[in-house]
Amino acid sequence: MSEQETASPRMTRLRVTIPPLKDLVYEQCGYAVPATFACGFVDLHLDDWERAERDWENFVALVLDTDAVHPRASGGVAIRQAVEAAAAFLVDDELWPWCPMCKLDADDRTGGDR
Amino acid sequence: MSADLVRAPGSFRQLGERLLGESFPAMDAEDVDRYLDRAVARVHEATGTEPLQRLRASRAEVLELVEIGREDFRSAHPRRPVAVLAPDDVIAHLGRRPTMKLLARKLVLDFADALDVIRTLDEVGDAAAVIELPAAGTPDLALSACSGPAAARDRVRGLAAELATGLTAARNLVRAVDLAIDSAIDLASSLRDRNLARGLADARTSARCLDQSLGLDHVLTGDLSRDLERGRPVRPDRPAYAEIDRAGDRAHLRRLADSVVVARAAAQEVREALARDIARMFLRIGRLNLDRLDDESAEALREAVNDLRGADLRSVNLVGVDLEGVRWSPATRWPDDWRAQIDRDSVLIGDGLFEVRAGARTAGTHLLLAPL
Ligand SMILES: [Zn+2]
Numbered sequence: 001m002s003e004q005e006t007a008s009p010r011m012t013r014l015r016v017t018i019p020p021l022k023d024l025v026y027e028q029c030g031y032a033v034p035a036t037f038a039c040g041f042v043d044l045h046l047d048d049w050e051r052a053e054r055d056w057e058n059f060v061a062l063v064l065d066t067d068a069v070h071p072r073a074s075g076g077v078a079i080r081q082a083v084e085a086a087a088a089f090l091v092d093d094e095l096w097p098w099c100p101m102c103k104l105d106a107d108d109r110t111g112g113d114r
Numbered sequence: 115m116s117a118d119l120v121r122a123p124g125s126f127r128q129l130g131e132r133l134l135g136e137s138f139p140a141m142d143a144e145d146v147d148r149y150l151d152r153a154v155a156r157v158h159e160a161t162g163t164e165p166l167q168r169l170r171a172s173r174a175e176v177l178e179l180v181e182i183g184r185e186d187f188r189s190a191h192p193r194r195p196v197a198v199l200a201p202d203d204v205i206a207h208l209g210r211r212p213t214m215k216l217l218a219r220k221l222v223l224d225f226a227d228a229l230d231v232i233r234t235l236d237e238v239g240d241a242a243a244v245i246e247l248p249a250a251g252t253p254d255l256a257l258s259a260c261s262g263p264a265a266a267r268d269r270v271r272g273l274a275a276e277l278a279t280g281l282t283a284a285r286n287l288v289r290a291v292d293l294a295i296d297s298a299i300d301l302a303s304s305l306r307d308r309n310l311a312r313g314l315a316d317a318r319t320s321a322r323c324l325d326q327s328l329g330l331d332h333v334l335t336g337d338l339s340r341d342l343e344r345g346r347p348v349r350p351d352r353p354a355y356a357e358i359d360r361a362g363d364r365a366h367l368r369r370l371a372d373s374v375v376v377a378r379a380a381a382q383e384v385r386e387a388l389a390r391d392i393a394r395m396f397l398r399i400g401r402l403n404l405d406r407l408d409d410e411s412a413e414a415l416r417e418a419v420n421d422l423r424g425a426d427l428r429s430v431n432l433v434g435v436d437l438e439g440v441r442w443s444p445a446t447r448w449p450d451d452w453r454a455q456i457d458r459d460s461v462l463i464g465d466g467l468f469e470v471r472a473g474a475r476t477a478g479t480h481l482l483l484a485p486l
Pocket of ligand 1: 051100101102
């Protein structure tokens with residue numbers, strides 16, 4: 001994670017409203033995220049919850065500045081699109097769970113779960 | 115400032131490509147492309163945005179391509195079968211991952227509360243079903259006391275006494291029901307379900323109306339007994355006797371039974387929603403068998419999430435987390451800045467075992483964090 005990636009003006013302003021992972025656990029959380037997402041992501045970072053939260057926010061912030069968010073969307077709508085896109089991007093049939101921010105090796109992870 | 119007004123979004127696809135490349139250097143370009151196709155379709159599905167414009171294909175075509183890609187991927191990487199978990203597996207998983215306990219805590223405790231509410235309502239329903247309202251009507255008794263032969267008076271006196279005893283018994287049961295509903299309301303308040311709260315409140319109102327109405331009848335029946343006892347003239351048209359309202363008692367009892375049924379249905383819905391949420395939490399390790407989530411396993415889960423003996427919680431953000439009932443040992447590692455408060459809020463309950471007292475709550479509610 002390089003410095004310029006986290007310092008976008010759009011992001012610093014909006015960052016405060018990125019929902020924390022624990023808000024995404026409930027079915028009725030208001031965001032269409034895959035069921036496995038929040039817990040899988042926290043689980044993946046298990047010994048470091050704060051890091052999971054930070055990686056999540058940083059990743060959403062990156063997605064916020066892409067065309068996964070409608071060009072005219074702003075505020076809560078933009079955040080929701082970014083949150084949903086970020087989770088949808090990660091929860092893949094074959095690779096999930098993984099974290100683009102901490103580059104963990106996929107095999108180590110699945111091995112450590114037994 | 116002006117740079118912020120004109121938004122020039124980067125490409126989601128390019129971002130994804132870069133991140134996949136960094137995380138999985140061994141992944142070949144074709145697999146990366148397939149991943150991105152799938153991801154872009156998922157994003158489109160989830161948000162309705164079109165980060166796929168660059169593909170110059172209709173959504174249906176893209177989805178078809180993605181499906182083909184997915185099939186290829188599946189044949190190359192057969193899926194592992196999904197484990198079916200029993201509650202014990204979840205408890206074992208939590209045992210290995212103590213920080214997960216703090217994440218699962220509110221759900222598990224709410225779930226156990228919901229089961230308690232259902233159990234209480236079942237008891238209340240059973241009790242309401244056995245409340246027997248004495249059948250004989252007091253005005254009828256008064257009538258036969260004054261119009262029947264003198265010899266019938268003794269028999270009527272006996273009936274009036276029986277009626278009074280029956281009313282007392284019914285009243286005691288109704289009071290027990292009222293208390294049980296009270297405890298269900300306490301439990302349910304943490305579940306914050308409007309239907310459940312309304313059902314319970316109705317049940318309590320009906321129980322209290324029934325109690326009052328039985329109480330009034332009891333007083334009036336007592337008056338009749340005393341009048342008979344003392345040989346006073348008994349007149350069936352005496353207003354007080356006419357007020358003995360057995361039909362009203364029955365109506366209250368029916369309403370009580372109905373609202374217990376309503377509350378129970380609401381509690382059952384809460385239970386099912388929470389069970390689904392718990393199952394979702396552990397989807398990553400397998401599919402939780404919801405049928406096995408019974409009273410006993412809920413109790414075991416409740417104990418598991420409260421047991422933080424020896425857990426290393428230094429990395430956990432405790433802001434806004436309700437820790438009431440958590441048990442910990444000197445080996446438990448708390449975040450440094452919480453240590454003093456946890457010490458202050460805990461009591462020694464056994465050999466090297468501490469429990470966080472009722473009402474203790476980590477302070478400083480953070481705007482970002484809903485209570486766990
Ligand atoms: Zn990470």
